[in-house]
Amino acid sequence: MQAIETFPTTDNVANLQLDASGNLRHLLTLEGLEKDLLVGLLDDAQKFVTHPGDATARSQSLAGRTVANLFFEASTRTRASFDLAGKRLGADVLNLDVNTSSRKKGESILDMIYTLQAMQVDVMVVRDASAGVPAYIARHVNDYVSILNAGEAEVSHPTQGLLDLLTIRQHKGSFEDLTVAIVGDIAHSRVARSTGQGLHTLGVGELRLISPPVLAPDAGEMPYARLFDNLEQGLRDADVVIALRIQRERIGNLDGIPGIDEYFANYGISTERMQLAKPGAIVMHPGPMNRGIEIESVLADSPASVITQQVANGVAVRMAVLERVCRSMGRH
Numbered sequence: 120m121q122a123i124e125t126f127p128t129t130d131n132v133a134n135l136q137l138d139a140s141g142n143l144r145h146l147l148t149l150e151g152l153e154k155d156l157l158v159g160l161l162d163d164a165q166k167f168v169t170h171p172g173d174a175t176a177r178s179q180s181l182a183g184r185t186v187a188n189l190f191f192e193a194s195t196r197t198r199a200s201f202d203l204a205g206k207r208l209g210a211d212v213l214n215l216d217v218n219t220s221s222r223k224k225g226e227s228i229l230d231m232i233y234t235l236q237a238m239q240v241d242v243m244v245v246r247d248a249s250a251g252v253p254a255y256i257a258r259h260v261n262d263y264v265s266i267l268n269a270g271e272a273e274v275s276h277p278t279q280g281l282l283d284l285l286t287i288r289q290h291k292g293s294f295e296d297l298t299v300a301i302v303g304d305i306a307h308s309r310v311a312r313s314t315g316q317g318l319h320t321l322g323v324g325e326l327r328l329i330s331p332p333v334l335a336p337d338a339g340e341m342p343y344a345r346l347f348d349n350l351e352q353g354l355r356d357a358d359v360v361i362a363l364r365i366q367r368e369r370i371g372n373l374d375g376i377p378g379i380d381e382y383f384a385n386y387g388i389s390t391e392r393m394q395l396a397k398p399g400a401i402v403m404h405p406g407p408m409n410r411g412i413e414i415e416s417v418l419a420d421s422p423a424s425v426i427t428q429q430v431a432n433g434v435a436v437r438m439a440v441l442e443r444v445c446r447s448m449g450r451h
């Protein structure tokens with residue numbers, strides 16, 4: 120039987136991720152992360168962005184370090200990109216198949232963490248379907264271990280937020296005059312939250328969250344965003360449009376959730392609907408993408424789409440974060 124564990128979610132997570140000198144020790148959330156730190160991470164990541172065949176974005180800065188990927192929830196791109204990021208910095212990378220591991224046998228998450236700590240793992244990359252897990256682990260590890268949140272329930276996905284910010288910056292330069300529209304299942308999306316928090320910190324001109332009413336965030340949750348339930352109104356003059364998947368696995372009761380055809384008809388992003396956005400507007404998607412549901416297939420492959428560039432930036436951002444936390448307190 121699975122051990123019953125509860126994970127408190129009320130602590131001040133933003134402070135927990137900084138060391139005594141204010142350096143980034145863990146990456147748990149973008150909420151409350153100050154602008155200079157955010158911009159510094161984007162600048163670091165930009166240096167790791169290269170083109171196919173270009174081997175310069177490699178270093179040995181993490182040689183002798185060990186990074187463990189602990190994905191308690193399914194992932195393809197985030198896990199692969201943390202794996203590659205660690206390897207391209209010269210770290211040893213341990214990918215634990217946690218679906219068949221001890222946690223299934225009832226071992227508590229902390230016992231698993233202490234085991235890895237005893238094997239001198241320096242960085243643990245954690246994805247979990249329960250809220251509060253990354254911060255809970257961060258509060259229990261030794262000074263020389265860093266925790267990186269790779270997706271926490273519907274709460275937070277900070278490296279996805281960073282890679283979205285980097286992609287937008289590459290295309291649009293600065294944020295102040297931009298209108299960014301995030302479309303889809305906002306209620307269950309950790310991507311909408313992290314990307315939205317980061318955009319807010321960077322002073323985005325306008326953040327719009329567009330969804331069917333049943334998938335809208337709680338009123339007041341993101342007071343800096345404008346909520347829309349009408350797609351056409353929300354897309355008008357947008358510079359950036361981010362499409363999201365309906366996170367069916369997070370929705371207990373699917374009553375009232377639009378079916379595929381109805382969803383595409385009302386909220387699907389298509390080439391035609393993109394005409395409402397500003398000329399030169401870009402389309403993004405964190406993946407996995409459902410063609411013909413939240414995004415029209417031809418649009419996903421069109422010049423307006425920067426979806427594969429997001430994936431490439433994901434590796435660069437994770438390299439920057441790994442390097443940064445390995446420079447913080449307790450390290451040499």
Ligand code: NCD
Nearest residue numbers: 196197270276364405406407
């Ligand atoms: C997202 C996630 O896992 O939160 N995907 C990702 O990390 N690339 C979004 C999703 O699952 O829809």
